[in-house]
Amino acid sequence: MATVYSLAIKGNDDEIAQISVVEYxxxxxxxxxxDKLLKEKDLALLGFNYNNSMMIVPDLIIQGNKGFGLTGLNSKGGRRIQAFYWLDSKKCDCGPVSIGKTNVGVTSSYPMNITTGLMESLHVDKVVNASAHKTPLTFMPPSIK
Structure with missing residues (x-):
């Protein structure tokens, strides 16, 4: 059983970025x-390995956590960039595996530099009592030069 929280960032064109937090x-x-093996297969099944274009970035650090990234092109030249990490991963005494409850994923069709900027500025936190937050949230887009 899991709860999924998603945020989509839509640009002027067909570009979109989605941040998903899955809390088990x-x-x-x-x-x-x-995770890398599964996400690589998922991206290929979605058609983003045209002419073997898929690249894996195996050792990303996102928000201080180990993660990985994938990028690939489809037959129409569309790019998909993905990055994943666990917010609370820890080694398990049960063998050479890790366990966690909170997975964060970023999926983007924005250019690499914009997606990289998003991931570098990303900060996901669990708010225990969201109802105590009384002031409205305001989102301002970053200035892109």
Whole structure:
């Protein structure tokens, strides 16, 4: 059982970035090597490995956590960039695996420099009592030069 929280950032054209936080009720396998294999297959099944264009960035650090990234092109030249990390991953005494409850993913069709800027500025936190937050939230787009 899991709860998914998503935020989409839509640009002027067909560009979009989506940040998804998946919070599992119980600990689940958070082994990055397993995640990489599954996400690589998912991206290929979605058609983003045209002419073997898929590239994997195996060792990203996002928000101080180990993660990984993928990028690929489809047959129409559309690019998909993805990055994933676990917010609370820890080694398990049960073997050479990690466990966690909170997985964060970024999927983007923006150019690499904009997506990289988004990931470098990303900060995900769990707010225990969101109802106590009384002031409205305001989102300002970053100035892009």
């Amino acid at each position: 009720k119980n600990f689940t396998d958070a082994t990055l090597e397993t």
